Structure formats: C-alpha cells, structure tokens
Amino acid sequence: xxxxxxxxxxxxxxxxxxxxxxxxxxxxxxxxxxxxxxxxxxxxxxxxxxxxxxxxxxxxxxxxxxxxxxxxxxxxxxxxxxxxxxxxxxxxxxxxxxxxxxxxxxxxxxxxxxxxxxxxxxxxxxxxxxxxxxxxxxxxxxxxxxxxxxxxxxxxxxxxxxxxxxxxxxxxxxxxxxxxxxxxxxxxxxxxxx
Numbered sequence: 513x514x515x516x517x518x519x520x521x522x523x524x525x526x527x528x529x530x531x532x533x534x535x536x537x538x539x540x541x542x543x544x545x546x547x548x549x550x551x552x553x554x555x556x557x558x559x560x561x562x563x564x565x566x567x568x569x570x571x572x573x574x575x576x577x578x579x580x581x582x583x584x585x586x587x588x589x590x591x592x593x594x595x596x597x598x599x600x601x602x603x604x605x606x607x608x609x610x611x612x613x614x615x616x617x618x619x620x621x622x623x624x625x626x627x628x629x630x631x632x633x634x635x636x637x638x639x640x641x642x643x644x645x646x647x648x649x650x651x652x653x654x655x656x657x658x659x660x661x662x663x664x665x666x667x668x669x670x671x672x673x674x675x676x677x678x679x680x681x682x683x684x685x686x687x688x689x690x691x692x693x694x695x696x697x698x699x700x701x702x703x704x705x706x
Contacts, residue, residue: 530667538677539659542684543634543652546691550632552612554691556604558583564686566624571596581606584617596620623664623672627680630657648661656684 544551554560558581561568571587581602588595601617611632618625634652658680662673 532666533663534563534666534669535661536647536662536669537659537661538672540677540681542656542658542688542689543654544656544688545653547696548610548612548654550629550691550695551606551656552614553685555629555687556581556602556614558600558602558607558691560687560690561585561683563685563690565684566701584646586660592615622668623662625663625672625676627676628659628660629684631655632657658684 558571558574559570567587567589568585569588570585572586574581574583583600583602585600586595587598587599598618598620599617601615603614603615603617605613607613607630611630611641613630614631616627616629618627632655634654658677660673660680662669664672
C-alpha cells in the first residue's frame with residue numbers, strides 16, 4: 513500500500529514538473545550584405561512574413577498604433593495540428609543610431625514566443641579573429657542578431673524551441689536572399705539604362 517502511494521505521489525510530482533511553464537532562450541547572429549535600413553524596413557513590414565517564413569501562409573487584419581502593429585497570421589503546423597490563426601504584435605525601437613530593433617510576439621495555446629531582431633551596422637560588432645572565420649568573403653554591411661524566447665509547458669518546451677529556432681534561421685536567410693536579389697535586379701536595370 514505504501515509503495516502504491518509513493519508511486520502515485522511520484523507520478524503526480526513528475527506530471528506537475530512536466531506541465532510547469534518554463535522560459536527558454538536561444539540566439540544566433542547572421543552577417544549580410546544588405547544595409548541595416550533595408551533589412552529593418554523589410555522585416556518590420558508584416559506582409560513580408562508571407563514571403564520569407566516557411567509556415568506563414570497569410571497575414572491579415574493589420575492595425576498600426578504608434579510603434580506597435582498588431583495582426584493575425586495563418587500558420588501551417590502540418591498534418592498533425594493543421595492551420596492555426598495566431599495573434600501577433602510587432603514593435604520597433606532604436607537602441608542607438610547604429611542599432612534598430614524589431615520585437616515580434618506570437619501567442620498561441622501551446623506557447624508564447626518572442627522573437628527579437630537587433631539589426632546593426634556591421635562595424636558596431638567589432639568581430640574577433642574567431643568570428644572573422646565565419647564571415648563571407650565580401651565584407652558585410654549589417655548584422656542581424658536574433659534572440660528567441662519561448663514560454664510553454666516544460667514537456668514541449670525543448671521541441672518548440674528547436675522548431676522555432678530552425679524556422680527563424682530559415683526566415684532570416686530567406687529575407688537576405690530576397691533583398692540581395694532585389695538589389696541585384698536594381699543594379700542590373702541601372703546598368704542596362706547606361
């Protein structure tokens with residue numbers, strides 16, 4: 513009888529532990545050739561998320577108030593969970609003359625996710641020799657430092673954090689590709705005019 517009671521108590525403690533809300537944080541930095549202002553203008557426009565985020569299918573019901581833009585996104589979570597509408601807030605700020613920041617807050621029944629994008633002119637980072645090994649051959653114009661915070665039940669937090677991190681790595685990469693392609697097209701058109 514005592515063993516049964518001990519097992520029940522342990523199971524209850526484990527369930528409580530796994531269902532407890534926790535906050536996890538991950539970050540990454542990307543070096544890129546588009547300028548800070550181009551990246552900032554592109555990423556602060558909600559409709560661009562449809563073009564660059566692997567799962568966002570639609571952005572709608574956009575309302576802007578000062579530096580905050582609220583909107584809804586339709587995100588595809590695959591065959592298991594289907595498509596969900598998620599309320600989102602986007603706020604912008606300037607940390608300094610050289611660094612602009614975008615915060616995106618996504619709120620769903622599974623997790624609250626905050627994605628912070630600090631977009632800086634490249635020279636503000638003063639990279640070390642170890643960092644230099646990671647740089648592309650062309651000297652970048654800007655850096656995008658992405659910090660992701662996930663608040664969810666402990667039992668699913670690790671999985672959600674990994675998925676969100678992977679999605680935003682792809683999102684930032686797509687944004688840079690789109691901007692570089694646009695710059696190349698503009699340069700080509702300008703060359704053709706001359």
